[in-house]
Amino acid sequence: MAAEDLNIRVDHVGIAVESVEDAEPLLTTFGCEKLIDDTVEDRFRYAYYRLGDASRIELIEPIAEESFLTDFLDRHGRGLHHVTLEVADIDAVIDTLGAADVDVVDRRSYEGWTEAFVSPRNDTGVLFQLMEYHEPFATEQGIDPGTLYVGGDRLSADE
Template identity: 70%
Template sequence: MDPNETSIRVDHVGVAVESVDEAEPVLTALGCEKVVDDTVEDRFRWVYYRLGGASRIELIEPVAEESFLTEYLDRHGPGLHHVTLEVADIDAVIDSLGGVGVDTIDRQSYEGWTEAFVSPRNETGVLFQLMEYTGAFTDGREFDEESFFMRGRRLSAGE
């Protein structure tokens, strides 16, 4: 696949923190606006902040006593955890990565999205999360599409 044949954009940058409440004043001082504050199955809290019209930062804080996030913070301390790329066709992107010898891991499908990860053992040293929104991700949530998605809508082919 030619990478120009599918649409990809940076969705957000994820930052691991010990406490969202303690880290939030930094983002507020930078002009960020809180968009989402949610908890995933008592494992971690994720809070999205919009910065301007097209940038987002996510703070992730462990809620469980032991999780991937507590292990990460124990090893690395607070800081950049991942970069999430919204993709219009996750299969095409996974195939493209495989074509240059980069494997994806932990592919999962959920109601409203499919995700996979590129291990930070790749040549960039960055954990990439690939995310394809496959349905009404915002249905039943406390936030709406306009405030959640970049440009108010999920990515589609040809953008």
């Protein structure tokens, strides 16, 4: 598939913080609305915010003594951790990146989404998370899809 045929959009930026509580007041000052506040496998906490009708920001805080996030904070301090791109067809995106000699790592599938990462060793220096949402994601979060997804709907390979 040609790159121009891929259905991709920026979903959110992830910011590594030492404390969601300490960082959140700035986001609320901007007018952000918290959509999700959850933990992943007792490794990290994430809080997901909507700004306006299309922008999303995620704060990620380590809760494990040692993790990828504690390593990141030790090396780089607080700040931009990743850019998440929502993709309609993660297989097509991975194939396209592979054809361009871009390595995609850590592909994992969950009930609500499939994700993979482009290492920050690429020429931009940014970690990209590729995220294909599945139908149950919004239901699992208990949030109206019109609020949860950029533009109100998850991307579809049929678009």
